[in-house]
Amino acid sequence: MPGPAEPLSDGQIAAAGALWDAAATALAGGVAASGAVVQAELLRAAHTARVAGLPRAEAAALRLVRGLRAARDGGATQPLAALTAAYRELLLVSAVLAAGTPDPAFVGTGRRAxxxxxxxxxxxxxxxxxxxxxxxxxxxxxxxxxxxxxxxxxxxxxxxxxxxxxxxxxxxxxxxxxxxxxxxxxxxxxxxxxxxxxxxxxxxxxxxxxxxxxxxAWTDEPVAALFARPAAEVVACRQDDGSGGGVGAGSGAGGGSGYDGRSELLGCDVEVVGAYADHLLVRELSPDGTVRDGAPVLRLLPAHPHPDLPFVANLRRLAGCPGLRMRVLGRPDRDRAATLRPVAVGPVPGAEFTLRLPDAWLGRADLGYDLLQGEHLPAGAPGSVPLAVDPGPDLLAESPLWRVRRLLEAGVSGGRRAVAEAARGGEPVSRPDLLRRAGFGTAAELAGALAAEADRRSRDAFGRLTDASADRYARAWLASAVHLSAAERSLIAASWS
Missing domain, CATH: 2.40.50 (OB fold (Dihydrolipoamide Acetyltransferase, E2P))
Structure with missing residues (x-):
């Protein structure tokens, strides 16, 4: 068994504290106020973290600076969700390390050992x-x-x-x-x-x-074992052991590529139902070839949306063949309910209406490189107009947690003033009553605390701020962001069953 983690040095704790202060200041001002000076402070703190031997904190700071630059660039589009995740990662890592917690997962590793x-x-x-x-x-x-x-x-x-x-x-x-x-x-x-x-x-x-x-072949061991367990069971196990990513996880190798080294590939046999918007809808099959009892409609989305990669074209061709049975190897999308990003497909053993792939492909097609043709579909396949189907309710999209997400994103975009205005308007964004009514009592409490802290600007008799620090506001924002991430992960895991 590994020995106890080495305690953090005073220099490491100080470097983490400097990163926290820089990130909290940037968060309080919002994107509009995070110009060259704020970014320079983040970069200086990132360099200090690197010298102190905190590679994960350094990487999180650099990721945030890149996000802020992209958000401030008029010709670039930076999703607020990505910038929110970057703030959550940096604040969480720096807070844990600044408290002196010697967790190797938060310290990180520099060069891959x-x-x-x-x-x-x-x-x-x-x-x-x-x-x-x-x-x-x-x-x-x-x-x-x-x-x-x-x-x-x-x-x-x-x-x-x-x-x-x-x-x-x-x-x-x-x-x-x-x-x-x-x-x-x-x-x-x-x-x-x-x-x-x-x-x-x-x-x-x-x-x-x-x-x-x-x-x-995918039909032989050890590969066949990847397709033996129900998808919901695999997703639930990964949720329990923390391997499904989430709060505080490091960045994958792709850096926004769609590839995510943190999430292992999941295998399942499915039957194509049809299409809905940009989704390919499927139902999971049991080992006996019947549709798994009680299984939800799964959504398949391209692992990478770039039009010059064949992911999109391949899914469109498959969507035009309702009833097709295929074996799918893909990565569960951690941000969407019951959604799989397929990387490769193959025929289902023993199924008549399944893929017909060349022998040279060894029973699999890499969706990012191999282009499926009509000859790869079974004889008599429709192969023309996809069948439009309603996938049913989306547990994540239809929950009132979107209100908390919007409040957090308002803070990322416009700073603490935007959070205060969004919470005290005629129609408050957070609506704690709706959150409590839906069973999200903790989310309501944390969102209320964030709004109250954002609006707290104590002044003395001369109108000067008595506490100009952004520390308390950043802690309230981080508490709400971490809870939201955990709640969304739980809803996504539940959507698979």
């Missing part, structure tokens, strides 16, 4: 393009060991879309392997002297040697 894994046999699951908003592009190939451990090989460098598309067929840089990523996604490797990082990345060290192996 690799440990020796001896000899390991891996089989390809699929490959996924990575395209970030900061100009990086590449590919991640997902792998599985015989005992079910998830590993991956990534190749992400500056280059944007062109590199993301080309990297899918680039050579795999591990131990002189002669496979490319397309071949590895449907093949395997025996890696001798393997090095593996904590997040499951295979390294390409000097002593690593790799030998190609035949691939394993």
């Amino acid at each position: 690799y440990r020796s894994g001896g000899s390991v046999r891996v089989y390809g699951l699929c490959r996924e393009p990575v395209l970030s908003a900061t100009g990086y592009g590449g590919v991640v190939t997902h792998l599985l060991t015989p005992d079910g451990a998830r590993l991956s090989v990534s190749d992400v460098k500056p280059g944007g879309l062109a590199r993301a598309r080309g990297a899918g067929s680039a050579s795999v840089a591990i131990g002189g392997a002669v496979l490319d990523h397309a071949g590895l996604a449907r093949g395997g490797l025996l890696v001798v002297g393997a090095t593996v990082s904590a997040d499951g990345r295979l390294g390409a060290g000097r002593g690593v040697r790799a030998t190609p192996l035949p691939g394993v």
